[in-house]
Amino acid sequence: MGIDLSNKKIAVLGAGKLGGTLVQAWMREGLLTKDMIRATVRHPERARSQTEKLHIEVGTDNAQAVRGADIIFICVKPQTVQEVVEEIRPHISAGQLVISVAASVPTGQIENVLGGNTAVVRAMPNTPCGLGAGMTGLCKGRYVTPDQIALACSLFDVVGRTVVVDEKHMDAVTGLSASGPAFIYIILESLAEAGVKVGLPRETATLLAAQMTMGSAKMVLETGDHPAQLKDSVTTPAGCTIDGILELEEGKLRVTLIKAVVKATQRAKELAFNE
Numbered sequence: 001m002g003i004d005l006s007n008k009k010i011a012v013l014g015a016g017k018l019g020g021t022l023v024q025a026w027m028r029e030g031l032l033t034k035d036m037i038r039a040t041v042r043h044p045e046r047a048r049s050q051t052e053k054l055h056i057e058v059g060t061d062n063a064q065a066v067r068g069a070d071i072i073f074i075c076v077k078p079q080t081v082q083e084v085v086e087e088i089r090p091h092i093s094a095g096q097l098v099i100s101v102a103a104s105v106p107t108g109q110i111e112n113v114l115g116g117n118t119a120v121v122r123a124m125p126n127t128p129c130g131l132g133a134g135m136t137g138l139c140k141g142r143y144v145t146p147d148q149i150a151l152a153c154s155l156f157d158v159v160g161r162t163v164v165v166d167e168k169h170m171d172a173v174t175g176l177s178a179s180g181p182a183f184i185y186i187i188l189e190s191l192a193e194a195g196v197k198v199g200l201p202r203e204t205a206t207l208l209a210a211q212m213t214m215g216s217a218k219m220v221l222e223t224g225d226h227p228a229q230l231k232d233s234v235t236t237p238a239g240c241t242i243d244g245i246l247e248l249e250e251g252k253l254r255v256t257l258i259k260a261v262v263k264a265t266q267r268a269k270e271l272a273f274n275e
Helices: 017-028 044-054 062-066 078-091 107-114 127-131 146-157 167-178 180-197 202-223 227-234 240-250 253-274
Strands: 010-013 037-040 057-059 071-074 097-100 119-124 134-140 160-164
Touching (some): 010 062, 017 037, 017 044, 017 127, 017 146, 037 044, 037 062, 062 078, 071 078, 078 107, 097 146, 107 119, 119 146, 119 167, 127 134, 134 146, 134 167, 146 160, 167 180, 167 253, 180 202, 180 253, 240 253
Parallel strands (some): 010 071, 037 057, 071 097, 097 119, 134 160
Antiparallel strands (some): 119 134
């Protein structure tokens, strides 16, 4: 990954599902050792269980966790971000990098609370990060350097792929790649149901649909070909596929998927406004 983290200390505020996934991936890949990571959760019982699970120091004191940390991950729910940022504000020092994964919370909101030209990166990962097949969109705040955004990318590269966008596009990232897995699961479920309809055992139909979806996505990523070109390569003249495609077009699947992403993006913007 080309990034040296040997002298970095990281604080993960909110070591829940995503925070825990990142911690485990960093240690598994040898990017960081357990002595380089501190984490927090809200409740003492949860802190004890996460300490045992993650094999790192997990407490409940956010202020203590950020002292001396080079990188601070804010992995709490969006509605809790303001409270957490205000809590750690007196303990933030120059040179620290703050990375927030809270959906719809702009970098400016965190910068305004922390003050002092604090470097803030906003990230939007998705649930496949849990299997190392995730997609994370990142944007940089006003005071983030090129080295700092590269560092942030390296920390998410261990759980999938990353892309850096302007902050104005982060709600679209939320609507597409963060909400998108739910849309794909509905498509997968429907394809499996179709397999059952035409006589396949349910387990076999689900396997065929899931592996086909994964392979198709891999073709797009690894060949670099446009999806329309790859679609055409499957669609032989007067064959089976074109009949299926005509049914999809008649059912307005294409338009429905576009509208789903647009709607999810609009909702992300509304959440940001409400914050």
